[in-house]
Amino acid sequence: MALQEQDAAPDFEVVLVDNGSTDRTGEIIRDFADSTSLTICHINASDFQGASYARNVGIRASSAERIMFCDADDVVSRWWISHGDLCFDFSPVWNGSAILLTDEEFEGSLEDIRLAFGDKPKFEPPVAGRPTAFPVLMGGNFGATKSALESVKAFDQSFVGAGEDNDLGFRFRRAGFEYPNAPSVRIGYRGKWDPRFIRSLAFRQAKAHALIATRYGSWPDSPMPKVCRELIRVTGSAILMLTGKKTKDWGGLSNRASAAMGLGLGKLEYLYLGRLPGAEIGAGLESKNLAG
Numbered sequence: 001m002a003l004q005e006q007d008a009a010p011d012f013e014v015v016l017v018d019n020g021s022t023d024r025t026g027e028i029i030r031d032f033a034d035s036t037s038l039t040i041c042h043i044n045a046s047d048f049q050g051a052s053y054a055r056n057v058g059i060r061a062s063s064a065e066r067i068m069f070c071d072a073d074d075v076v077s078r079w080w081i082s083h084g085d086l087c088f089d090f091s092p093v094w095n096g097s098a099i100l101l102t103d104e105e106f107e108g109s110l111e112d113i114r115l116a117f118g119d120k121p122k123f124e125p126p127v128a129g130r131p132t133a134f135p136v137l138m139g140g141n142f143g144a145t146k147s148a149l150e151s152v153k154a155f156d157q158s159f160v161g162a163g164e165d166n167d168l169g170f171r172f173r174r175a176g177f178e179y180p181n182a183p184s185v186r187i188g189y190r191g192k193w194d195p196r197f198i199r200s201l202a203f204r205q206a207k208a209h210a211l212i213a214t215r216y217g218s219w220p221d222s223p224m225p226k227v228c229r230e231l232i233r234v235t236g237s238a239i240l241m242l243t244g245k246k247t248k249d250w251g252g253l254s255n256r257a258s259a260a261m262g263l264g265l266g267k268l269e270y271l272y273l274g275r276l277p278g279a280e281i282g283a284g285l286e287s288k289n290l291a292g
Contacts, residue, residue: 163208
């Protein structure tokens with residue numbers, strides 16, 4: 001629905017990639033395609049699970065040179081397409097902005113949700129991000145030309161569950177692509193509030209960071225804290241909380257501990273033991289028979 005209601009947008013197609021769903025996704029997409037004026041391309045990408053493979057298959061299937069990425073559980077701006085298209089005049093790769101919304105905010109109408117994340121028609125040119133050795137690419141809201149994506153072979157399927165977007169950002173940067181931040185290419189996304197999910201995500205993201213740092217020899221530039229030092233700090237904070245000398249924040253503390261453990265395990269496995277998974281860059285770009 002959010003893509004159906006776009007203002008001042010050039011002609012565009014919507015590539016929907018089904019990564020092995022087990023519900024009525026295919027049926028829902030076919031019904032939607034029959035009822036909308038949008039150009040819908042429904043793609044089957046069930047050979048391998050994971051966002052990297054699914055996105056690569058979508059890139060392969062796209063007939064456009066300018067490609068924008070969003071996830072199924074996000075709401076895009078009314079001017080998402082038009083503002084994104086303008087950003088390509090500044091850079092072949094750019095980062096959009098994502099605004100975290102509560103479950104309550106996501107229960108409103110489409111316009112209520114857009115109002116909650118400050119949707120507005122004014123276009124703001126993308127601005128250069130702060131230089132960093134480990135660039136962050138907004139996997140759920142970014143734009144890249146097909147040529148730029150193919151030049152670095154797009155996503156790496158060896159990253160499962162986290163890190164595939166930042167790995168792509170790392171390779172973009174190494175290939176000479178700078179990607180500015182585009183504040184007016186907005187999406188609203190639903191926050192994940194389950195404590196177990198947050199801890200798991202912190203662990204997976206930190207371990208993915210370790211894989212990137214090891215694979216590209218960038219540990220000296222890593223902004224992550226030293227593992228042993230961080231675990232000592234976490235232990236100290238726990239003691240202070242237990243003795244009432246520090247405000248209790250067990251959720252935040254457990255997330256820090258999970259991240260430290262993910263980073264430590266990744267460093268042990270990848271750097272010291274040399275057990276790196278083989279890179280699978282570009283898996284899905286050459287897929288055949290993609291029609292859903």
